[in-house]
Amino acid sequence: MSDTHTFPPGFLWGAATSAYQIEGSPLADGAGPSNWHRFSHLPGTVANDEHGDLACDHYRRYADDVMLMQEIGLNAYRFSIAWSRIFPKGRGPINLKGLDFYRRLLDKLNEAGIAPYVTLHHWDLPLALDERGGWANRDSAYWFADYAHNLFKVMGGQVRQWTTLNEPWVMVHEGYVEGSHPPGLSSLEQARQATHNLLRGHALAVQAFRADGGEGQIGLVVNLEPKYAASESKEDQSAMARMHAWMNRQYLDPVLLGHYPEELAEIHGQGLPDFPEADLRLIQEPIDFLGINYYSRSVVRHDPGLAPFYAGRARQDQAAHTAMDWEIFPEGLKSGLLWVKHRYGEIPLYITENGAAFDDAAPVHGRVSDPDRVAYLRSHLLAAREAIAEGVNLKGYFAWSLFDNFEWAHGYSKRFGLIHVDYATQARTLKDSALFYRRIIDSHGAELYW
Numbered sequence: 001m002s003d004t005h006t007f008p009p010g011f012l013w014g015a016a017t018s019a020y021q022i023e024g025s026p027l028a029d030g031a032g033p034s035n036w037h038r039f040s041h042l043p044g045t046v047a048n049d050e051h052g053d054l055a056c057d058h059y060r061r062y063a064d065d066v067m068l069m070q071e072i073g074l075n076a077y078r079f080s081i082a083w084s085r086i087f088p089k090g091r092g093p094i095n096l097k098g099l100d101f102y103r104r105l106l107d108k109l110n111e112a113g114i115a116p117y118v119t120l121h122h123w124d125l126p127l128a129l130d131e132r133g134g135w136a137n138r139d140s141a142y143w144f145a146d147y148a149h150n151l152f153k154v155m156g157g158q159v160r161q162w163t164t165l166n167e168p169w170v171m172v173h174e175g176y177v178e179g180s181h182p183p184g185l186s187s188l189e190q191a192r193q194a195t196h197n198l199l200r201g202h203a204l205a206v207q208a209f210r211a212d213g214g215e216g217q218i219g220l221v222v223n224l225e226p227k228y229a230a231s232e233s234k235e236d237q238s239a240m241a242r243m244h245a246w247m248n249r250q251y252l253d254p255v256l257l258g259h260y261p262e263e264l265a266e267i268h269g270q271g272l273p274d275f276p277e278a279d280l281r282l283i284q285e286p287i288d289f290l291g292i293n294y295y296s297r298s299v300v301r302h303d304p305g306l307a308p309f310y311a312g313r314a315r316q317d318q319a320a321h322t323a324m325d326w327e328i329f330p331e332g333l334k335s336g337l338l339w340v341k342h343r344y345g346e347i348p349l350y351i352t353e354n355g356a357a358f359d360d361a362a363p364v365h366g367r368v369s370d371p372d373r374v375a376y377l378r379s380h381l382l383a384a385r386e387a388i389a390e391g392v393n394l395k396g397y398f399a400w401s402l403f404d405n406f407e408w409a410h411g412y413s414k415r416f417g418l419i420h421v422d423y424a425t426q427a428r429t430l431k432d433s434a435l436f437y438r439r440i441i442d443s444h445g446a447e448l449y450w
């Protein structure tokens, strides 16, 4: 078989989840409430007023779930730690029972030969910290670094691969601009502070990892959504550049180049604060790898009515879309990876999330037919392979998600899983996409070309 049809030796095949989306039992064994626990219990915030109280019940079913990962053949699993299980109030003494859950999960993964990729923070902030201003409070960077430092100490023996934050842009945009996630605000000024503090917290955590002589590697995970202009017009072109700066470069430029994009001034105007130079030097603390979450692209048009971005989406009606109404655009994965390589240099990359929600039918005789997801995975894996052929240093791929789960403000209405979850019975069924992925893993990618 030709080398161009398999993936490089050592390439990892994983799947990803996050704590609040799958664990359930959010207050068990002394855990404190998170911002998401409170937010999802406020009427009208989440579709059908759903919440994460049970979710996939992974907190109790984790051992069986690791066996399902083995059945698919995963050799890596990306998941996040619920900060308020370990520190119920965000700071203070460790809650040993909460820690014990992750220790048991990590033992199972390590015994199964599945490398844990641990995300320190995937959006569920301890409520006690949210009530102190959350990420808009400059101290949040120190809270996060302290938490990270403690985890490195207590889990360092079981974990080699860490990421600090998952998709800071989503936390800021949905939480502080759109208000569709906690803290449910609409404040550009607080959004700016939150972005900066998230990046400071990320960098301080990386420094703590190095100071402790942490074995292994640490990186950051961002969502990347390539932007295309709806037309050649100057207005559409600059709307596209503005949105690219806001969503993609706002996080990558400071970490990898040491400055924020100039285009942010068009959005914030006079409200764009001057941050101390020392902060920017801190934020540029080197990382070992970058995780890219890719789902779609967006085509941007100028819209004078849509302050403060003056940009809207030009939906591509002729193209296929997922149940999230996201355009299926595998070329964007390849071009996005190449863009990262050309702009930021040779940093090792992972695709830390990629997948699609579709309206899957319930299992019939133990089978879930999800041909659209199979096609989505196939086309995106082919795009990833092409990016590798063009020199991208891609180390692994994590499908989003291992399970159908709590899709934030959409509740349980959007199914992204390789594994179908019947929420009433908690029965798990491997979808056809999981079986397809297993064949890809078995053949180290060659099956894509058969």
Ligand code: IFM
Residues within 6 Å of the ligand: 018, 021, 167, 293, 353, 400, 407, 408, 416
């Ligand atoms: O479910 C989310 C995940 O938590 C973060 N990345 C995008 C996924 C799909 O929306």
